Amino acid sequence: xxxxxxxxxYRVEVNPDRCMLCERCVKECSWGVYRxxxxxxxxxxxxxxxCQRCVSMCPRDAITxxxxxxxxxxxxxxTKEAREDIINQSRxxxxxxxxxxxxxxxxxxxxxxxxxxxxVTNPSIDPLRExxxxxxxxxxxxxxxxxxxxxxxxxxxxxxxxxxxxxxAPNLKLETPIMxxxxxYGALSLNAHKAMAxxxxxxxxxxxxGEGGLHKALYPYADHIITQIASGRFGVNEDYLxxxxxxxxxxxxxxxxxxxxxxxGEKVSAEVSMTRMIPEGSDAISPAxxxxxxxxxxxxxxxxxxxxxxxxxxxxxxxxxxxxxxxxIANGIATSDADAVVIDGFKGGTGAAPKVFRDNVGIPIEMAxxxxxxxxxxxxxxxxxxxxxxxxxxxxxxxxxxxxxxADAVYIGTAAMIAMGCRVCGRCYxxxxxxxxxxxxxxxxxxxxxxxxxxxxxxxIKAWTxxxxxxxxxxxxxxxxxxxxxxxxxxxxxxxxxxxxxxxxKHAGL
Amino acid sequence: MxxxxxxxxxxxxxxxxxxxAIALDSLKERGNGQGxxxxxxxxxxxFKDSYAIHxxxxxxxxxxxxxxKVKNTLEKYGYVLKDEEIPTKxxxxxxxxxxxxxxxxxxxxxxxxxxxxxxxxxxxxxxxIDGAFVFSSGKNLGVFKASGWPMEVAKFYKLNEYKGYMWxxxxxxxxxxxxxxxxxxxFNLLNWSVVHNGEITSYGTNKRYxxxxxxxxxxxxxxEVVAYIFxxxxxxxxxxxxxxxxxxxxxxxxxxxxxxxEERKIHEAIRMTYGGATLNGPFAIIVGTHEGMMFMNGxxxxxxxxxxxxxxxxxxxxxxxxxxxxxxxSSEEAAIRKICPELDKVWMPxxxxxxxxxxxx
Numbered sequence: 116x117x118x119x120x121x122x123x124x125y126r127v128e129v130n131p132d133r134c135m136l137c138e139r140c141v142k143e144c145s146w147g148v149y150r151x152x153x154x155x156x157x158x159x160x161x162x163x164x165x166c167q168r169c170v171s172m173c174p175r176d177a178i179t180x181x182x183x184x185x186x187x188x189x190x191x192x193x194t195k196e197a198r199e200d201i202i203n204q205s206r207x208x209x210x211x212x213x214x215x216x217x218x219x220x221x222x223x224x225x226x227x228x229x230x231x232x233x234x235v236t237n238p239s240i241d242p243l244r245e246x247x248x249x250x251x252x253x254x255x256x257x258x259x260x261x262x263x264x265x266x267x268x269x270x271x272x273x274x275x276x277x278x279x280x281x282x283x284a285p286n287l288k289l290e291t292p293i294m295x296x297x298x299x300y301g302a303l304s305l306n307a308h309k310a311m312a313x314x315x316x317x318x319x320x321x322x323x324x325g326e327g328g329l330h331k332a333l334y335p336y337a338d339h340i341i342t343q344i345a346s347g348r349f350g351v352n353e354d355y356l357x358x359x360x361x362x363x364x365x366x367x368x369x370x371x372x373x374x375x376x377x378x379x380g381e382k383v384s385a386e387v388s389m390t391r392m393i394p395e396g397s398d399a400i401s402p403a404x405x406x407x408x409x410x411x412x413x414x415x416x417x418x419x420x421x422x423x424x425x426x427x428x429x430x431x432x433x434x435x436x437x438x439x440x441x442x443x444i445a446n447g448i449a450t451s452d453a454d455a456v457v458i459d460g461f462k463g464g465t466g467a468a469p470k471v472f473r474d475n476v477g478i479p480i481e482m483a484x485x486x487x488x489x490x491x492x493x494x495x496x497x498x499x500x501x502x503x504x505x506x507x508x509x510x511x512x513x514x515x516x517x518x519x520x521x522a523d524a525v526y527i528g529t530a531a532m533i534a535m536g537c538r539v540c541g542r543c544y545x546x547x548x549x550x551x552x553x554x555x556x557x558x559x560x561x562x563x564x565x566x567x568x569x570x571x572x573x574x575x576i577k578a579w580t581x582x583x584x585x586x587x588x589x590x591x592x593x594x595x596x597x598x599x600x601x602x603x604x605x606x607x608x609x610x611x612x613x614x615x616x617x618x619x620x621k622h623a624g625l
Numbered sequence: 626m627x628x629x630x631x632x633x634x635x636x637x638x639x640x641x642x643x644x645x646a647i648a649l650d651s652l653k654e655r656g657n658g659q660g661x662x663x664x665x666x667x668x669x670x671x672f673k674d675s676y677a678i679h680x681x682x683x684x685x686x687x688x689x690x691x692x693x694k695v696k697n698t699l700e701k702y703g704y705v706l707k708d709e710e711i712p713t714k715x716x717x718x719x720x721x722x723x724x725x726x727x728x729x730x731x732x733x734x735x736x737x738x739x740x741x742x743x744x745x746x747x748x749x750x751x752x753x754i755d756g757a758f759v760f761s762s763g764k765n766l767g768v769f770k771a772s773g774w775p776m777e778v779a780k781f782y783k784l785n786e787y788k789g790y791m792w793x794x795x796x797x798x799x800x801x802x803x804x805x806x807x808x809x810x811x812f813n814l815l816n817w818s819v820v821h822n823g824e825i826t827s828y829g830t831n832k833r834y835x836x837x838x839x840x841x842x843x844x845x846x847x848x849e850v851v852a853y854i855f856x857x858x859x860x861x862x863x864x865x866x867x868x869x870x871x872x873x874x875x876x877x878x879x880x881x882x883x884x885x886x887e888e889r890k891i892h893e894a895i896r897m898t899y900g901g902a903t904l905n906g907p908f909a910i911i912v913g914t915h916e917g918m919m920f921m922n923g924x925x926x927x928x929x930x931x932x933x934x935x936x937x938x939x940x941x942x943x944x945x946x947x948x949x950x951x952x953x954x955s956s957e958e959a960a961i962r963k964i965c966p967e968l969d970k971v972w973m974p975x976x977x978x979x980x981x982x983x984x985x986x
Contacts, residue, residue, distance in 0.1 A: 262868075283898075
C-alpha cells in the first residue's frame with residue numbers, strides 16, 4: 116500500500132556489500148520502511164522520515180538516507196511544499212497535521228544578535244577561579260523591602276536590630292536559568308518523563324508536566340515539577356494541584372496560538388487514560404479557550420482560586436503564546452496575582468498541530484521578550500513578576516541572549532528531546548516514535564533507557580550552564596541578575612532599524 | 626582607571642579645598658587630563674539650609690537666555706535667593722561652559738516633597754533645556770569639575786577659597802565616553818556625591834532598573850546610575866545602610882546559604898528584590914552624603930557621612946586611613962600620605978566591605 120501520492124521525501128539505501136542480513140533495521144524501524152525478501156533487505160522509502168533510528172542501530176553502517184532527488188518543475192511560487200500539501204489535502208479533505216516547530220524560513224533573530232566581551236577597561240572574570248552565580252528565583256518579588264527595628268538584649272546590652280518586615284512570596288529557586296518545558300505525558304512516553312524529572316532534580320531546576328496530568332511514577336520528583344492546567348483540565352484534581360512546586364495556567368502555545376492541545380487517540384493508552392482521566396483511545400482535544408476564562412479578570416480569578424486552593428504556598432505561572440499584542444496581555448497578567456508569565460514563541464515545538472497554525476501564527480520569541488520586558492518596565496512592575504521565555508531555544512547563546520533581552524529564565528523542549536535521542540523528524544503525532552520518546556507503545560517506550568536518557572539531559576543542562584558562566588565571565592559580570600535586561604551587551608548584525616528598535620538593541624559598530 | 630580620594634573631619638573642622646587638590650594631584654598617573662573634579666561639603670555656611678544648584682551653561686553669546694530658562698524652571702517651585710557666575714580664574718582652561726550657581730528655597734507647598742521635586746527639576750532641566758546642565762543640587766555643598774588636570778581644575782575654580790569638612794575628588798581617565806565637563810566626577814544628586822574608579826559593567830541592567838522608578842540617565846556615563854541607586858535605596862526605600870550596600874555589592878550565595886536563618890532570609894530577600902541595583906564589574910566608589918541614613922541598629926545619621934565600597938571581588942583598589950579626627954578613603958595610600966604623612970591607622974577593606982565614616986556626636 117502506498118499511503119500517499121506524493122513522491123517519497125527520502126531515499127533509503129542498504130548497501131548489500133555491507134549488510135549482513137541481521138534484520139536489525141526491520142525491527143528498529145517502527146515506520147515499516149524495511150522488509151526482508153530472501154537474501155535482500157527491501158525498503159519502502161516513502162515511509163521514511165529520516166529519524167535515523169536504523170542508521171544508528173545498523174551494526175555494519177550499511178544504511179544511507181538521501182534526500183530524494185525527484186525533480187519538480189522549478190517554480191518560485193508553487194514550491195514543492197505547496198504542491199505536496201494540495202495533493203495531500205485534496206486526497207483527505209482534512210486539516211494538515213504536523214509536529215515540531217515552525218518550519219518556514221522566518222528570520223532567526225538569535226542568529227543576528229552578537230554578544231559583548233571585556234577588553235582592558237573592565238577585566239573579564241575567570242569562572243574557573245572566581246564564583247559565577249546563575250541562581251535565579253522565579254516568582255513575585257516585592258517592589259521594596261521594609262524593616263522593623265526591634266530592641267533585643269545582646270550581651271546584656273539592649274540593642275536595636277533591623278528585622279525584615281516584608282514577607283517574600285514563595286519563589287522557585289533555580290540553580291541555572293534553564294527549565295524543561297511542558298510536554299505532556301501522553302505526547303511523550305513515561306520513560307521520557309522520568310528521565311527529564313531525574314535530570315532536573317539533579318541540576319537544581321524544574322520541568323513542566325504539560326496538560327496531561329502527573330503520573331504517580333513522577334511523584335518522587337514532584338518538588339521539581341511544575342504542573343499545568345490547560346483548557347482541557349486533563350488530570351486536574353486537588354492532589355495534582357498541591358503536589359507540584361508551581362502551577363502553570365496554559366492559555367496558549369507558541370506552535371499553535373489560539374487553539375487548544377491535541378493528543379491523538381492512538382497515543383491514549385491505559386496509563387495515559389488514567390493519568391488524564393479520559394477514556395482510553397479517545398482523542399484529547401482541548402478547547403480553544405478555557406471555558407471559565409473569557410476576559411482578563413476571569414484569568415485573575417482563576418489565578419486567585421488556584422492560590423486559595425493551594426493556601427498561597429505555590430507560585431502560579433501563566434503561559435501565553437507570543438502574539439502581536441503579547442506585551443499588553445503580559446501586563447494584564449502582571450497585574451493579577453500571577454507570579455510569572457511564560458511567553459512561547461512561534462518557533463516553539465509541538466507534538467501535534469495543524470500545519471497552517473504551526474507555520475503562520477504568532478511572532479518571534481526574541482521580539483516578544485523585548486516587548487514584554489519593556490512594557491512591564493514602563494508600567495514599573497517588571498521587577499515584581501518573572502518572565503520565562505520559550506520556543507526554539509537551541510543552545511546556551513540563545514539562553515544568554517534571551518536573558519539579556521529581558522527574560523529571567525527559559526524553557527527548553529525540543530533540545531531536551533534531542534538530548535534523549537530525538538532527531539526532529541516531526542512525526543510525533545503518529546505515536547510511532549522509533550526512539551521511544553513520543554510514543555506510548557510499550558515495545559517502543561522500552562527502547563528509551565531512563566538512566567541513560569536522564570544523564571544525557573542533565574549533561575546538556577550542565578554543558579549549557581558552563582557555557583553561560585564562561586560568557587558571563589567574558590562579559591565581566593559574576594551574577595546572572597546583572598545580565599537580565601542588559602541589552603547594552605547585545606548588538607544586532609544585519610538588522611534594519613525597525614527590527615533593532617523592536618529588540619531595543621543597537622547595531623554593531625554603534 | 627581613575628584616581629579617587631576623599632576625606633572628612635569627624636569633628637566638622639573646616640579644611641581648605643587646596644588640600645584635596647594637592648592629594649588628587651599625586652594621582653595624576655591614573656587620569657589623562659580629560660576630567661577632574663571635587664565636591665566640598667559645608668562650603669556654603671551662609672546658605673546652609675538652601676539648595677546650592679550648580680549649572681553648566683553652554684558658552685555661547687546668548688547664554689543669558691539659557692540661564693533665564695533655568696531660572697524660570699526653578700521659580701515654578703520656589704525662590705532664587707541669589708544667583709551668580711561661579712568665580713573662576715581666566716586663562717587656565719578653555720571655558721567650554723559657564724558655571725553658574727543658584728541658591729534656592731522651595732515654596733512652602735513643596736516643603737514635604739522638596740527632595741523629590743528637586744530630582745524632578747534636575748531631570749527636567751537636563752532633559753529639556755538645551756545648553757544647560759545641572760551638576761550639583763544639594764544643600765551646603767558644591768561640585769567643581771571640568772575637563773583638565775587636577776591642579777588646573779582646582780586653580781580654575783579657586784578651590785583654596787572654599788572651606789569644607791568633607792571633600793571628595795576624582796582624576797579621570799575616560800574610556801567609554803568622551804571627556805566632557807558634565808562627564809567628569811563627582812557626580813551629584815541632592816546630597817549624594819559619587820566618585821568612581823572603574824566601570825559599571827552591569828550598567829544596562831542598572832539603568833533600566835532606576836528608569837522604572839522615574840530616574841532618567843542622561844549623562845552618558847555610568848557613574849550617575851550609582852547616585853540614583855543610593856538615592857533610591859537609602860533615601861526613598863529607607864533601607865538600613867548596611868543592607869543597601871549589600872544590595873549594591875551583594876554577598877555570594879555560598880556565603881548567604883551558610884548564614885544563620887534570619888540573616889540568610891534577609892540577604893536572600895535583598896538579592897531577590899534588588900538584583901537590578903547590584904553594581905557588577907570592577908569598581909571602587911566613595912560616596913558623600915548628608916541624607917539621613919538609617920543604620921541596621923536603628924541609628925539615624927542626619928549628619929554627613931562618607932562611604933567607601935568596592936565590588937565584591939575587589940577588581941579596583943581601595944584603602945582607608947585615620948588620623949585624629951580625619952578619615953580618609955582613596956585608591957592609593959600615596960595620595961593620603963601626600964597630605965597627611967603620619968597616620969594612626971591604614972587598612973585595606975575586604976572586597977565588598979564598606980567603610981563608613983560618620984560625624985562624632
